[in-house]
Amino acid sequence: MALYVHLPFCVARCPYCDFVVYAGGDARGPRARTERLYEAVGRELELRADELDIGFGPDRPPLRSVYFGGGTPSLVPAEWLERLMAVARARFGVAPDAEVTIEANPGPDERGDLAAFRRTGVTRISFGAQSMDAGELRRIGRHHSPEDVAAALAGARAAGIGSVNLDLLYDIPGQSLVAWEATLHAALALSPDHLSLYALTLDDPDEEGITGIDGDHLPTAPGARRWRERARTDQDDDRAAEQYGRATDLLAADGWRGYEISNWARPGRESRHNLAYWQRAPYEAVGPGAHAFNGVTRRWNAAAMGPYVAALVPERGRAGATAAQPGSGPASSLPPGGCEVLTAETAAAEQLILALRLDSGIPEAAAARPPLSGVLDWAESAGLLEHADADGEPRLRLTTKGRLLSNELFARLL
Ligand code: SF4
Known part of the structure; x- marks a missing residue:
């Protein structure tokens, strides 16, 4: 039904973020680890397709959705996005009317080559706007401005990307009801097609025991843990509930459909990809920390990038070594991770x-x-x-x- 591709690089790591993210020097500059990761993701796509061929034969129905999430997948060079889409088309099949989504940050150096993304087949873009208040953005460690959100959305429209989502956060430390309403109004003024509204949650994946060697999360940095402890003191459950209720009323009055707990859409603009999750449809997933579901089993890749890349792009004989070309060097193997068979x-x-x-x-x-x-x-x-x-x-x-x-x-x- 659907394919999720996790591209884990960000320019900087936000202190509240629990996604599988590699930032700073891992993402940009002479020591960046991007190329090998993209190569590994392409190999994993091939190996997962091999498995599906064995299970279901090559004449499977084509994908109805492809989703590039992260991280900030809009940092991916357009040539790599095209290469990954080419593997998806060749090995999984992508329906002509498939929804192809990419997540992006609104900053001018993060939103990527929108026109090239469109040429590659992207039909939907999801911008991590988070707030339309400059002070709030700074408080949560974001580097873009409200003006960047407007420019990014205009850029997506100009590139011909037909469906645009904005992610917004409520229960930002110290965020008043008035400030939240102002963010909602400013977002609506940009005429997006879809809104995802999430309460800012400040968890500790280490405490949850999901950051071990095969865990699907990375350990929390000490600085981020300290930031979260301070930020929690400026959050308020009752205020968050009021913010959620106010958004529900405001969006309903403006003709939006709150089709999922955290998601609102203009008619016909619901996220097909996320609906596949909620409708419990099978989906494939590749990349560090990615989760897949085949209808019976939930499977995940470990979050650590080193073992992920080492399994898929073995160091010796890297050039030309693929599982499909035996004898040309060490073969790629599936990355470490875990699975759960559901009772x-x-x-x-x-x-x-x-x-x-x-x-x-x-x-x-x-x-x-x-x-x-x-x-x-x-x-x-x-x-x-x-x-x-x-x-x-x-x-x-x-x-x-x-x-x-x-x-x-x-x-x-x-
Ligand atoms: S930009 Fe998004 S994915 Fe990257 S660190 Fe910030 S919240 Fe996480």
């Missing part, structure tokens, strides 16, 4: 949880099945779920209060 119970809970994230919710009939029906009854009595109707089918979906408290409901379902 029937976990799969059933996961299906409900993902469907409940969407405004279409779940069929009432599915909600009536034990053992999870008891939890859903509790959620309805607590005002977290409401009855709705979709094409004549009675359904249950989250209320605004339910969206705010969804983690509590999802934990109980699991």
Whole structure:
């Protein structure tokens, strides 16, 4: 259905960020590790396609979505993006009307060659705007300005990229309700097609035990941990809830569809790629820390770039050495990582949880099945779920209060 490609480089690392990111000298300059990583990602695409050929034969349906995420994938040279897309087309097939998304930062030296991206087949771009307030951007360690967001969006339009998303953050330390509303209005004035609104979460992946050798996250730097400890004191759950509610009302009044807990779209501009995740469709994924799902098993690559590149682009005989060309040097092998085979119970809970994230919710009939029906009854009595109707089918979906408290409901379902 869909392919996710993780390109992990950023100009600088934001102190709140938990994505698998390599920044500074790893991303630019004479010691940059970019070329070998891009080469490794291309090799992984080949090896994953080989596996799918063995399992399903070469006549698989073509991809309906390709998503370049990161990191700041717009830092990728256009020639490399074209090479990776060429492998995807040759080995996976890409449907003529596929959605092809790239994430980008709005800064002038980060947004990349938008016209070249469009020529490569990009149909959708997602800008990490985060805020339209210069002071807030500085406070969270971002280097672009609100004016850069406007210029980036205009550049995407001029390049012919038909669908533009802006990511925005609320619960930024010290962010007032008035300031949040101003950011929303400024973003709307730019006429994007899609908005992703996320509460700023300041977690510690080390504490969660996901930064080990095969973990899908990188350890948190001591400076970032200190920054988060300070920033948390200026966050406020109640204020965040009010900010979410205000955004919900404002966007609904402006004709937006809040089709997922954190995502709003103009009609027809929903993210096909993210819908594949929430609809539990199978998707392939490559790159450090990337997650894939085949309908039964969830698989992830380890986040560490060294072992990832070493497996896929072995040092000796690098030139021309591929798994498809035996004898020309050490063959590429799949990178380290892990996998989880879902039990029937976990799969059933996961299906409900993902469907409940969407405004279409779940069929009432599915909600009536034990053992999870008891939890859903509790959620309805607590005002977290409401009855709705979709094409004549009675359904249950989250209320605004339910969206705010969804983690509590999802934990109980699991
Ligand atoms: S630009 Fe985005 S991906 Fe890169 S460090 Fe900042 S938040 Fe993370």
